[in-house]
Amino acid sequence: xxxxxxxxxxxxxxxxxxxxxxxxxxxxxxxxxxxxxxxxxxxxxxxxxxxxxxxxxxxxxxxxxxxxxxxxxxxxxxxxxxxxxxxxxxxxxxxxxxxxxxxxxxxxxxxxxxxxxxxxxxxxxxxxxxxxxxxxxxxxxxxxxxxxxxxxxxxxxxxxxxxxxxxxxxxxxxxxxxxxxxxxxxxxxxxxxxxxxxxxxxxxxxxxxxxxxxxxxxxxxxxxxxxxxxxxxxxxxxxxxxxxxxxxxxxxxxxxxxxxxxxxxxxxxxxxxxxxxxxxxxxxxxxxxxxxxxxxxxxxxxxxxxxxxxxxxxxxxxxxxxxxxxxxxxxxxxxxxxxxxxxxxxxxxxxxxxxxxxxxxxxxxxxxxxxxxxxxxxxxxxxxxxxxxxxxxxxx
Ligand code: FAD
Ligand code: SF4
Numbered sequence: 001x002x003x004x005x006x007x008x009x010x011x012x013x014x015x016x017x018x019x020x021x022x023x024x025x026x027x028x029x030x031x032x033x034x035x036x037x038x039x040x041x042x043x044x045x046x047x048x049x050x051x052x053x054x055x056x057x058x059x060x061x062x063x064x065x066x067x068x069x070x071x072x073x074x075x076x077x078x079x080x081x082x083x084x085x086x087x088x089x090x091x092x093x094x095x096x097x098x099x100x101x102x103x104x105x106x107x108x109x110x111x112x113x114x115x116x117x118x119x120x121x122x123x124x125x126x127x128x129x130x131x132x133x134x135x136x137x138x139x140x141x142x143x144x145x146x147x148x149x150x151x152x153x154x155x156x157x158x159x160x161x162x163x164x165x166x167x168x169x170x171x172x173x174x175x176x177x178x179x180x181x182x183x184x185x186x187x188x189x190x191x192x193x194x195x196x197x198x199x200x201x202x203x204x205x206x207x208x209x210x211x212x213x214x215x216x217x218x219x220x221x222x223x224x225x226x227x228x229x230x231x232x233x234x235x236x237x238x239x240x241x242x243x244x245x246x247x248x249x250x251x252x253x254x255x256x257x258x259x260x261x262x263x264x265x266x267x268x269x270x271x272x273x274x275x276x277x278x279x280x281x282x283x284x285x286x287x288x289x290x291x292x293x294x295x296x297x298x299x300x301x302x303x304x305x306x307x308x309x310x311x312x313x314x315x316x317x318x319x320x321x322x323x324x325x326x327x328x329x330x331x332x333x334x335x336x337x338x339x340x341x342x343x344x345x346x347x348x349x350x351x352x353x354x355x356x357x358x359x360x361x362x363x364x365x366x367x368x369x370x371x372x373x374x375x376x377x378x379x380x381x382x383x384x385x386x387x388x389x390x391x392x393x394x395x396x
Contacts, residue, residue, distance in 0.1 A: 017030045017031075017035055018030050019038055019039065019042065019045060020038075020042050020044040020045050020257070022256050023044040023256055023257050023260055023373075024042075024044065024257060025043070025044065025145055025170040025171075025197070025255060025257035025258070025261075026145045026146070026147050026257075027042075027043070027147060027148065027149050027170050027171045027174050028126065028146075028147030028148050028149035028150035028151070028152070028171070029041060029042065029149045029152070029174045029178070031147060031149075031150040032149065032150060032152045032153045033153060034149075034152055034153075034178050034181065037177065037178050037181065040177055041173075041174045041177035041178050042174060043169070043170040043173035043174055043261075043263065044170070044257055044260065044380075046177075047262075047379060047380045047381075047382060048173075048177070049173070049263060049267050049268065049382050050382065050383070052173065052176045052177065052267075052268050053072070053073055053267055053268065055176070056176060056189075056268050056270070056288070056289065057073040057288050057289045058289065059073060060073065061073060061267075061383075061384050063383055063384060063387065068384070069384040069387050069388055070265070070351075070354065070355055070358055070384075070388070071265055071277070071286055071351075071354070072265050072266075072267040072272075072286070072288065073267070073288050073289070074286050074287060074288055075287045075288065075289065075290075075292070075293060076285075076286075076287040076293070077277065077284070077285065077286050077287070077308045077351075078284075078285050078305050078306065078307065078308060079277075079278035079279060079282040079283065079284060079285070079305065079306045079307070079308055079309075079350075080094065080278075080282065080283050080284075080285050080303045080304065080305045080306075081094075081281070081282050081283055081303065081304055082094060082097060082302055082303060082304075083302055083303065083304055084302070086136070086139060088139060088140060089139045089140060090139070090140050090141045090219065090221070091221075091275055091283050092283060093139060094273050094283055094285070094299065094303070095139075095166060095190060095192065095273050096135055096136055096138070096139045097299050097302060098190060098271075098273075098295050098296070098298060098299050099111045099113065099129070099132075099135045099164055099166060099190065100132040100135050100136065101298040101299055102164050102188065102295065102298065103129070103130070103131065103132055103135065103164075104132060105298070107162065107164075107188070107298075108162045108163055108164045108186075108188060109130070109160050109161065109162050109163070110128040110129065110130055110155070110158075110160045110162075110163050110164070111128065111129040111130075111134075111135050111163075111164045111165075111166065112126065112127075112128055112129075112148060112151055112155075112163065112164070112165040112166060112167070113126070113127065113129055113134075113135060113138035113166045114126050114127075114138050114142050114146050114148060114166075115127050115134075115137050115138045116142055120200075121142075121218065122142055122143065122144055122200065122203055123142070123144070123200060124142040124144055124145075124146035124147070126146060126147060126148045126149075126150055126151050127151065128151050128154060128155065128158070128160070128163075138166075140218075140219055141192075141219070141221075143197065143198070143203060143220065144197065144198055144199060144200050144202075144203050145197055145198070145199055145255055145257070146168075146171075148165070148166075148167045148168075148171045149171055149174060149175060152178070152182065155182060155184075156182065156183055160184070161183075161184055161185040161186070162184065162185055162186045163182075163184055163186075163187055163188070164187075164188040164189075164190060165187065165188070165189050165190070166190045166191075166192075167189070167191060167192075167269075168191065168192055168193075168194035168197070168266065169191065169193075169194055169261065169263035169264070169265075169266045169267065169268070170194075170257065170261065170263065172189055172191050172266055172268045172269055173263065173268055175187075175189070176189075176268045188270060188291060188295060189268070189269045189270045189271075189291075190269060190270070190271050190273065190295060191266030191268070191269025191270075191271070191272045191273075192266060192272065192273060192274055193264055193265050193266055193272065193274035193276060194258075194264070194266070195258065195261070195264050195357070195361050196222075196254045196258055196361070197254070197255055197257075197258045198253055198254055198255055198258075199255055202253045202254065202255065205249075205250075205253050206250060206253050209246050209249050209250060209253075210228065210230075210240055210245065210246070210250075211230050211238060211240070212238055213232060213238075216232040216233040216234070217230050217231070217232060218231050218232065218233055219231040221275070222242065223275075223280065224275065224276065224278075224279070224280045224349070224353050225280055226241060226242050226243070226347065227239040227240060227241050227242065228240045228242065228245075247324075247325060259364075259365055259368045259369075260365055260368065260369050260373070260376075260380065261365060262362060262365065262380075262381055262382055262385040263382075264357075264358055264361060264362075265286070265358070269288065269292070270287075270288055270289050270291040270292035270295060271285070271286070271287055271288065271291075271292030271293075271295045271296055272284075272285070272286040272288065272292075273285055274286075276353060276354040276357055277308055277350060277351045277353070277354035278308065278350065279306075279309065279349065279350055282306070284308070284354070308350060308351055309349070309350040309351070310349070310350045310351035310352045311348065311349040311350055311352055312347055312348035312349055312352045312353075313348065313352070314347075314348040314352055314353075314355055314356035314359060315359075315391070317347065317348070317356060318356060318359040318360055318363065318392060319392055319393065321360055322360075322363050322364070322367075322392060322393075322394060322395070323395055325360075325364055326367065326395055358388065359388060359391070359392070362385050362388050362389050363389055363392050363394060366381060366385070366389045366394070367394055367395070369381065
């Protein structure tokens with residue numbers, strides 16, 4: 001009797017199941033029998049964004065086009081918000097609405113999304129939702145590493161043929177790499193941008209260090225006004241300026257995978273829904289291919305939209321932040337607040353804010369990788385990210 005490679009993989013020793021070791025983002029692939037594809041599929045072992053872009057979108061980024069370096073392959077970008085927001089969603093609930101529509105119209109039979117456990121609102125619990133109610137139970141970010149792909153075996157076993165997967169970049173890279181093995185007729189991918197994710201313990205440290213009332217936080221976001229907005233159980237909003245973060249204490253809080261990631265904008269999703277390229281209060285949408293357009297068309301009549309805009313010049317602020325972050329400088333709160341106000345008035349907005357955030361994170365991650373894993377630098381950093389980082393002077 002021949003044993004399928006899937007089943008053989010199940011026999012791997014537990015210790016050998018996460019070959020990315022400390023760089024593992026716990027995407028979930030290694031919890032399934034698809035682990036035997038890990039060396040090719042893992043985003044941290046085999047960076048292959050350009051190759052996978054060509055398969056998913058028909059082309060990879062044009063390295064002569066600055067919008068492509070930053071935002072990836074796209075057909076269309078816009079700012080949007082739901083005319084009737086979903087109560088309790090991360091933003092206005094565009095992601096949940098698209099997923100519900102796809103189920104209701106029979107375009108898909110299941111949606112991979114992330115609910116939370118009964119005990120802990122921030123502990124992710126990936127599920128395959130079969131009803132709009134189950135999709136809505138997954139609304140709002142669980143701001144921690146989530147093993148979304150651990151449901152992959154269930155997909156094959158349950159005979160699902162049409163599937164929507166919602167996820168962040170590292171999960172989607174591994175998913176695209178094994179897409180052909182899943183036996184699906186049609187896969188739709190709805191991505192969100194993602195940066196600076198943390199383990200559940202890391203999240204606790206971040207909340208304890210930064211919020212006035214960590215135990216009542218229900219939701220938070222690093223906003224386009226250069227402040228973190230914490231929403232508390234009583235509905236109140238606490239705002240903490242980025243520049244007041246205790247960078248020295250928080251330096252090690254972000255997951256090592258996220259300190260080595262250059263796929264902030266979820267390059268391989270069909271459609272991306274975030275906020276960072278949109279004006280304050282709006283969501284940012286990037287349609288990467290025809291499948292993404294088909295998904296967005298389902299909800300266009302429920303959205304207010306406007307064209308993307310870009311204002312300000314990020315470059316000096318990024319250059320100054322590089323050594324400040326490197327040395328773990330923390331400003332006193334009064335100075336941080338003042339700086340927040342000034343930068344909000346004259347600082348980068350819209351797409352320029354997104355570029356500011358991408359530049360700051362890519363330069364930081366490039367330095368981290370260069371110092372800690374110099375042997376990985378050449379293969380792991382995509383060409384578009386090398387171009388972005390190359391615009392700045394980095395310390396040794
Ligand atoms: P909702 O309708 O509330 O739906 C949220 C969806 O997110 C749910 O379907 C759920 O399945 C999924 N989800 C929740 N937690 C996770 C998780 N840990 N991993 C994978 N999927 C999850 N946008 C930016 O522009 N810049 C950022 O830096 C940025 N960072 C993010 C970091 C994380 C960890 C996540 C999950 C998202 C991030 N986003 C970022 C996206 C943004 O915060 C919103 O999720 C997005 O705009 C959708 O809002 P919504 O109201 O439409 O989502
Ligand atoms: Fe496996 Fe995913 Fe971790 Fe890579 S990131 S080692 S594929 S679980």
